[in-house]
Amino acid sequence: MEVKFCSLSSGSSGNCQYIETEKSKILIDAGFSGKRLEQLLSSIGVNPKDIDGIVVTHEHIDHVKGVGVFSRRYDLPIYANESTWIGMNKTIGKIQDKNIKIFKSENYFNIRDIQVYPINIFHDALEPVGYIFFYNKVKISIITDTGKVNDNIKSNIKNSNLYLLEANHDIDMLKKGNYPWPLKQRILSANGHLSNDDAAMTLGEIIQGNEEIVLLGHLSRDNNTPEIAYKTVSNLLSNHGIDVNKDIKLDLTYRDKATIIYNL
Ligand SMILES: [Zn+2]
Numbered sequence: 001m002e003v004k005f006c007s008l009s010s011g012s013s014g015n016c017q018y019i020e021t022e023k024s025k026i027l028i029d030a031g032f033s034g035k036r037l038e039q040l041l042s043s044i045g046v047n048p049k050d051i052d053g054i055v056v057t058h059e060h061i062d063h064v065k066g067v068g069v070f071s072r073r074y075d076l077p078i079y080a081n082e083s084t085w086i087g088m089n090k091t092i093g094k095i096q097d098k099n100i101k102i103f104k105s106e107n108y109f110n111i112r113d114i115q116v117y118p119i120n121i122f123h124d125a126l127e128p129v130g131y132i133f134f135y136n137k138v139k140i141s142i143i144t145d146t147g148k149v150n151d152n153i154k155s156n157i158k159n160s161n162l163y164l165l166e167a168n169h170d171i172d173m174l175k176k177g178n179y180p181w182p183l184k185q186r187i188l189s190a191n192g193h194l195s196n197d198d199a200a201m202t203l204g205e206i207i208q209g210n211e212e213i214v215l216l217g218h219l220s221r222d223n224n225t226p227e228i229a230y231k232t233v234s235n236l237l238s239n240h241g242i243d244v245n246k247d248i249k250l251d252l253t254y255r256d257k258a259t260i261i262y263n264l
């Protein structure tokens, strides 16, 4: 066992993912209050004092709510691109200079023993990114909050051992649902959120059936159900000859609790 991964929670009420290697414990986003983040970490037996840093995908509140609190409380470095720093400046409050880490999107950087590649995604934020993590031979890709997945993303995330991919909404449920039209348009747009169908099609192109772990993330409470998201993806993959019970591990993430810990 070399790398541990856990989705502590995923969805519009808050996002936080966890990666652990021999020398690093990293959070991807921290979109909850400090107290809730502490509860989520303790639910998987991790002491927040042991966290080494937080990488941020974009400045929306469901991704940065606890970033400032956690940085101040546990003296944590925060990694984000310059635009995201500008975008989250007011929300997260004062961060010590030594904990402000600025990277360039689509440039590799390292946090201790993990190599990190922040990749451009398509979302209505200043400069949103997904993340690809490398540790020895293990590769983990996290792509949520994106209206589409283009060829650049597909070719970069390919051959991962674990994918966390957004399956935000069922297009029919969203269209027939109660959201005001401008909000529906925003979610459906190329800079909104990824539908179940788009997630399924993306996975259909990149999954090889080599026991990859696939987690569906950022499911909408109002415009999706775990069953529909799971079924849309598993049906399409089985059309591509991939048995989701045998060739890969397909799992959901949750809005209000952690997944199991995946050992890679
Ligand atoms: Zn989000």
Ligand SMILES: [Zn+2]
Pocket (backbone or CB within 6 Å): 058, 060, 123, 125, 145
């Ligand atoms: Zn967002």
